[in-house]
Amino acid sequence: MGSLALNNITKSFGKVDVIKGVDLEVKDGEFVIFVGPSGCGKSTLLRIIAGLEDATGGSVEIDGAAVNATPPSKRGIAMVFQTYALYPHLTVRDNMSLGLKQAKHPAAQIAERVEMATRMLSLEPYLDRRPAELSGGQRQRVAIGRAVVRKPKLFLFDEPLSNLDAALRVNTRLEIARLHRELGSTMIYVTHDQTEAMTLADRIVVLNAGRIEQVGTPMELYNDPANLFVAGFIGSPQMNFIEASQLGRQDAKTIGVRPEHISVDGTEGDIKGRVSHIEHLGADTNVYLDCGEAGLVCARLFGEHRFGIDSTLHARFDARRLYRFDDQGKVIR
Amino acid sequence: MSTARHSPAHSIAAHAILIAYTVIALFPVVVIVINAFKSRKAIFRAPLSLPDADSFSLIGFETVLKQGDFLLYFQNSLIVTIVSLFLVLLFGAMAAFALSEYRFRGNTLMGLYLALGIMIPIRLGTVAILQMMVASNLVNTRTALILVYTAQGLPLAVFILSEFMRQVSDDLKNAGRIDGLSEYRIFFRLVLPLVRPAMATVAVFTMIPIWNDLWFPLILAPAEETKTVTLGAQVFIGQFVTNWNAVLAALSLAILPVLILYLIFSRQLIRGITSGAVK
Numbered sequence: 001m002g003s004l005a006l007n008n009i010t011k012s013f014g015k016v017d018v019i020k021g022v023d024l025e026v027k028d029g030e031f032v033i034f035v036g037p038s039g040c041g042k043s044t045l046l047r048i049i050a051g052l053e054d055a056t057g058g059s060v061e062i063d064g065a066a067v068n069a070t071p072p073s074k075r076g077i078a079m080v081f082q083t084y085a086l087y088p089h090l091t092v093r094d095n096m097s098l099g100l101k102q103a104k105h106p107a108a109q110i111a112e113r114v115e116m117a118t119r120m121l122s123l124e125p126y127l128d129r130r131p132a133e134l135s136g137g138q139r140q141r142v143a144i145g146r147a148v149v150r151k152p153k154l155f156l157f158d159e160p161l162s163n164l165d166a167a168l169r170v171n172t173r174l175e176i177a178r179l180h181r182e183l184g185s186t187m188i189y190v191t192h193d194q195t196e197a198m199t200l201a202d203r204i205v206v207l208n209a210g211r212i213e214q215v216g217t218p219m220e221l222y223n224d225p226a227n228l229f230v231a232g233f234i235g236s237p238q239m240n241f242i243e244a245s246q247l248g249r250q251d252a253k254t255i256g257v258r259p260e261h262i263s264v265d266g267t268e269g270d271i272k273g274r275v276s277h278i279e280h281l282g283a284d285t286n287v288y289l290d291c292g293e294a295g296l297v298c299a300r301l302f303g304e305h306r307f308g309i310d311s312t313l314h315a316r317f318d319a320r321r322l323y324r325f326d327d328q329g330k331v332i333r
Numbered sequence: 334m335s336t337a338r339h340s341p342a343h344s345i346a347a348h349a350i351l352i353a354y355t356v357i358a359l360f361p362v363v364v365i366v367i368n369a370f371k372s373r374k375a376i377f378r379a380p381l382s383l384p385d386a387d388s389f390s391l392i393g394f395e396t397v398l399k400q401g402d403f404l405l406y407f408q409n410s411l412i413v414t415i416v417s418l419f420l421v422l423l424f425g426a427m428a429a430f431a432l433s434e435y436r437f438r439g440n441t442l443m444g445l446y447l448a449l450g451i452m453i454p455i456r457l458g459t460v461a462i463l464q465m466m467v468a469s470n471l472v473n474t475r476t477a478l479i480l481v482y483t484a485q486g487l488p489l490a491v492f493i494l495s496e497f498m499r500q501v502s503d504d505l506k507n508a509g510r511i512d513g514l515s516e517y518r519i520f521f522r523l524v525l526p527l528v529r530p531a532m533a534t535v536a537v538f539t540m541i542p543i544w545n546d547l548w549f550p551l552i553l554a555p556a557e558e559t560k561t562v563t564l565g566a567q568v569f570i571g572q573f574v575t576n577w578n579a580v581l582a583a584l585s586l587a588i589l590p591v592l593i594l595y596l597i598f599s600r601q602l603i604r605g606i607t608s609g610a611v612k
Contacts, residue, residue: 052507073513085504099512119438158504263517 001063002028002153002186004049009058011210012042018044020210021058026188031180031324033189035233036207042190043158045207047159048258049188050156051075064155073102075154078147084139086131088145093127096146110149117145120179137168144179159190173199194234199220206230228329231256237286237298239320239323246294247271252324259286259300261321264307269314273297275307289315364587369393369581376577379591393578394586396569403583406557411590413561414543419481421539424483424530427500430520432491433498434506444495450488456479456548467554473556481549485590488537493538497531498524507567533601537594544591562587 019041020265034042038064047053049060049194051072059066067075078099081134086095095332096117100110100256103327118124121141131139140160147155158174161169177200191197197204198218206213206221206229214226218234231239237259244252247270264287273289274294285305289297297315307313368376382388397403432444452464455462462481463472471477501524507518525532550564553581566583569576 027581047507050511052510070513071513072507077511079508079511083502083504085508087508087523098514100466102513134390135551146512257479305397 003063004154004186004188005061005064006049007047007059008046008058009048010056011041011048011053014097015293018210019048019055022207022210022212024205024212024215025188028060029184030190031187031202032205033191033201033203033269034205035191035194035197036213037233038192039208040207042192042207044192046079046156046158046188048081049087049154050057050077061071073099076152077156078150078152078162079158080140080143080157081160084131084136084143084163086139086142088131090131091128092123092134092142092145094231095142096149099146099150099309101210114145114150114228115151117148117284120147120148120176120182120218124237127324136164137172140164141175144176148183150204155185155187157187157191159191160189161191161193163175169196176200187247194236198234202299206233208233224331225323226331228254228256228325231323231325231331237300241325242271242291242297243296244324246291253289253327254329256323256325257317259298261318262297262299263318264301264305265314267314270317271297273313273315275309275311275313278305278307278309280304287313289313291315335445337409343351366588368576368584369585370580373578376581377428379409390578393576393580393582396579397582397586400568400579402557403562403565406560406562407586407590409475409559410544410561410563410587411545413478414540415488416475416479417543418536418540420479420483420491420534425487425530425535426525426532427495427520428487429494429498431611432495442590444491447491448488451485455485455599459548459552463552465515473554473558474553477553478549478559478561481553482543482546484541486535489538490535494531497528499529530601531583533598537578537598541591541592544587 001209004024006024008020010017022045024032025257030285034045034091036042044053048055055068059068062077063065064073084309087098090098093114096114097110099275100113101195111222118136121246123138123141123142125143126134126138126142128284134142140163140267144160161172163258164172173196176187176189180200189196189200200219203215204221205215208229213233214230221230221234225234232241235258239256239258240262242255242316243305244250244255247255249255269296271289273291275287275295276286276290277287279288281303282304284303285301287301287305289299291297299315326332336528336587348415350483364380368380370384370393371388372390372392375382375384376522377392379388384390410551428447432440432447464519466472466477471480503525509523546561547563550559550561552565554560555564564582566587569579569583
């Protein structure tokens with residue numbers, strides 16, 4: 001109940017190819033997150049799965065059945081939108097039950113499911129309010145509730161946290177994780193925020209320019225990126241990329257090293273630089289070294305450190321955590 | 334807002350200009366209304382003075398109510414205006430929804446074609462319209478007027494409404510689709526309520542020219558039983574003698590319904606004009 005298969009999906013808007021052949025298998029109960037920069041086609045892909053957009057080529061299968069010609073309401077999916085998209089003229093209760101009413105479920109069953117979703121999302125006090133009387137976080141909980149009552153095979157989330165402020169985003173993220181554990185349903189989630197992707201996903205699909213760059217668990221992507229794009233996209237601050245020639249190495253085109261795998265030293269190291277900027281985050285300190293031709297190198301140090309701006313420091317790389325990339329940007333293993 | 338940036342001198346100047354404009358705009362209306370309550374002699378002796386005990390007279394209203402069948406004319410005007418308005422809003426909104434919501438070949442071309450009517454006055458086609466109405470036996474019916482006014486109002490309605498419909502969130506419509514609502518229910522239940530201010534704007538802009546029109550009633554429906562108010566008032570304007578009392582009384586009465594409709598729509602109208610500027 002709830003597997004998804006995408007076979008060679010393509011999508012063009014006129015002459016512009018937005019999605020250029022995507023193949024993906026999602027197992028029942030998996031939490032899969034699409035990440036990528038804006039314009040990479042991740043939302044379009046989600047809308048194709050939902051049936052809100054027709055694929056130009058390829059097929060979508062839900063539970064082994066091709067659904068290319070099935071309207072969204074019959075695909076057994078539920079979707080949560082970035083802008084909540086609650087019906088402004090209906091109360092919270094009616095917002096949640098509309099889909100079931102349309103599908104002609106018996107009233108008792110509707111009431112029971114609404115009650116279950118209400119309990120799950122602590123929406124009891126708001127059932128008879130209209131969306132305009134709710135805060136952003138409450139509205140998004142109602143939108144999630146509207147998806148839950150449908151008991152879908154597939155939950156689709158389209159950047160559900162992007163309109164919330166930072167604190168609410170963390171809370172709602174936890175809520176979604178708990179929901180996934182309790183319901184055990186398959187979830188597809190689109191975001192551009194890699195923290196959300198890393199914390200929620202069973203598997204992450206990294207998209208770029210309409211193609212899948214890599215699919216894997218969060219730790220696989222972090223520890224074993226397939227190429228420059230994934231290496232740069234996952235991890236914050238971003239991985240440092242240095243021309244191999246600047247380090248006197250011939251075995252690669254580019255060397256990548258994560259800021260957390262660099263230590264600094266006053267006297268010796270792999271590369272010398274001038275401190276150009278320091279960010280104090282409390283738990284860690286980000287030091288930006290201007291290394292001349294090699295560019296800006298960021299080192300993430302644990303704890304508090306004080307260095308004078310413009311003082312000279314040496315960066316030492318953790319040799320076991322270096323990544324080598326060839327001239328195609330592919331990782332050399 | 335008014336404290337820091339506006340000096341009293343600015344305020345006074347701005348108000349002076351606005352008041353001057355108001356006076357100019359209201360002057361003809363006020364002259365019509367005050368003279369409607371005066372005797373014929375008083376109208377010509379002192380057209381700008383208010384009616385007093387000496388000059389006050391309801392002779393104009395009496396003539397109007399006795400002579401022509403004004404109740405019928407009013408009824409005709411109201412039927413024609415309201416039915417046309419309803420059709421313009423319904424079809425205009427539906428066309429605007431299709432243009433803004435669906436991607437199809439020739440979408441832009443269709444939008445331009447529908448907007449063409451804003452630039453080309455419908456009166457240019459009067460002769461052809463008359464021929465069509467004669468051929469379809471619709472001369473001297475209210476249907477003829479309703480059809481013409483619906484065609485006249487549609488271009489602007491489609492143009493304004495499609496712009497507003499584009500602003501309605503796609504997510505909302507998609508949520509409706511996932512919940513299994515039909516396109517008609519999405520249109521009537523989700524989209525229309527959200528563009529209500531724009532609908533009111535279109536309603537006012539459509540309604541006033543229809544109510545005031547003299548041209549098409551004169552040409553397409555001059556029969557006694559289909560006369561509209563504006564056409565009915567012409568009875569009192571003769572080639573040699575004009576019954577000014579009656580004309581002014583009829584015009585004063587004709588202002589009323591349109592004023593009432595305007596008041597109904599105006600709250601929404603202001604929101605329609607300012608929406609987008611102030612969120």
